[in-house]
Amino acid sequence: MRMNLPKEVAIIEVGPRDGLQNDPSMVPTPIKTEFITALKRAGIKEMEITSFVSPKWVPQMKDASEIVRAINDSSRNIVLTPNRKGVDLALSEDCKAVAVFVGVSNTFNMKNINKTTLDSLNELKPIIAELKEKNIFVRACISTSFYCPYEGKIAVDDVISLCSAFVDSGVDELSVADTIGMANPKESFELFSRLNELFPQTLLTAHFHDTRGMALANVFAALQAGIHRFDTSAGGLGGCPFAKGATGNVATEDVVFMLHQMGISTGIDLNALKDAVKLIEPHLSRPVESKYYHLPESE
Template sequence: MLSLPKEVTIIEVGPRDGLQNEKNFVPTETKLMFINKLAGAGIKEMELTSFVSPKWVPQMQDASEIVASPPDIPTNIVLAPNRKGIDRALELGCRSVAVFVGVSNSFNKKNINKSTKESLEELKPIITELKKKDIFVRACISTAFYCPFEGKVAESDTLRLCEEFVAAGVDELSVADTIGMAAPSESFSLFSSLKERLPNVLLTAHFHDTRKMALANIFAALQAGIDRFDTSAGGLGGCPFAPGATGNVATEDVVYMLERMGISTGIDLTKLVEAIDTVSPALSRKIESGYYQLSKK
């Protein structure tokens, strides 16, 4: 018999992880409408924006304006790669911060010009400070399965890094198959190990649909006991520093599959499509998710 959770929490990453890969600047007003409609569709946790250098990611240059009008949901997350970004986020009143690090050294270096170990050592005291201020800390663990430069990442390396972040005090681990290469058996294996070893942290799985395996990986992770998934409305996103990493798994396809299995998400698919329609005219790409396309036929 299959063992599946009854409820799943969707962490919507479209406004941040999705939009950061858009070449055309999406007007701040459009972003805010998108965010609010996502909240209206039932999203309870969302990555709103990122406090990164506008030189590196010009799309995120309006981070201050975005966090000035947050939606009325329990968890509004901002990503910040370093102390400077975190300080800005805190000054602006943010209460949930995401930091990130790649398990693979090569990826981490391309991404933030530091080794994985350097990133970890830099983040440890920052996490301690954040927890003293009662800030929710989410650690985004990228290249948890495969690295675009190094290939297969050892499960033991990913487990070790996750354990170090939990020891450092993070509240949540978002463990990502950054380039969409994980097979469902690998998803099941890693998430089973994480679930067993780290029972006291929120464990979130983050999949990309590059090779069409995202829903299969989610189905595998559900069987490993995972009940939190990062998804991106419209399947927006990818990773600017990971060649071939197009396509976050689409929120609507995930919600559709989960609800069809009787797993409650609290998300209204019709309203979710309306949210995507708010932002899609401003994008340089077509929305290719199964649910969205069928909804337009």
């Protein structure tokens, strides 16, 4: 029996945004731009580079405009925008790719942006329409797609309903997240199989956290479900400030190593990727935990 494996996979790097947002050590802006540049040298073509959020709630992202101005190239540089104000700031900086987000869980959404899931969706629909009129790439991040730290297990139909509403609104991509890292491979395979069947014309991206050590297994399960795009974070950095207990995203270098070992192309140079992690490591408040990063050089 043959495995259902693609010839190539797209890696969407989220380390500069999702990876750094929850780190209490304030990383200097020049270091962030060096980090992003080093990741691009490694072959990253799509990346969440920053977030236009309130510095009161996420102080690490207060230099968003400076980051956008410093990183000006033709690759897909995505900025996260939680609301109308964030979108306006992104547009004022001439950003070409914007991410919006909503939690499937009402409680998580209220904790995160003080709105219900439905209210957030209704607020975003006209914004998405406006962005598409301006030919902006729109990525919809679907948080708590498997489990919520407040509500527990999330119903698959609720995830599908929210994804469907975003697809109907015209988004280009759905990034479906295991925000607190509780999903198992069976759940991942089942959800992404259904999403792949229902939304064949939409870019589908899987976003896993490694809280319980199952992120790589979940990546493999999503691959089997036909998913060829994955959010990953160099060094396994990350964690959500509104999801207690959520640890880092699955490490870019671990995912890329696994894929390359299986003969799947990513276009990413692992040695250059490791160099990017070395650059950011001294500025972090916690150690880098990815497995590949700590392998001896001869490996």
